[in-house]
Amino acid sequence: MTSWASWTTSGVFTGAGGVRTVEVGPISGDLTVHTTWIDGQAEVAVQFTGALDWFTLPGSPVPCPSQEESRSLHQAVIDAIRLGATETALSAPGRRGSASA
Structure with missing residues (x-):
């Protein structure tokens, strides 16, 4: 059985420097x-x-072993975007991501 969940949060305004993306590089504004x-x-x-x-x-x-951890990751990404902390949420200790949020 496949386990899944999703979260969407609008109205996240970027801090200084915006957020880096794979496809188009940094973006900023209301995300x-x-x-x-x-x-x-x-x-x-x-x-x-x-x-x-x-x-x-x-x-x-x-990698995100549980639904609860993925919800926490979602919030950490939102917080990092608001702070302009472009090298944090996905590469935080315990995560295997290599880059930014």
Whole structure:
């Protein structure tokens, strides 16, 4: 049986420097953050709020053994984006991501 969950948070305003994405590099402004957890992996993407295109955060997907941990990761990414901490959430201690949030 496949286990999955997802969270979406809109109205996340970026701190200084914005957030780095795989597809287009840094973006900033009013973003929506989406995390999907499927069978031990969390995929994190952002978009400009109200837009259609989603952009992957470097290091995503990351190993995430539980639904609860993936929810915590989602919140950590939101917090990092708001602070402009572009090298934190997905590469935090205990995570195998290599880059930013």
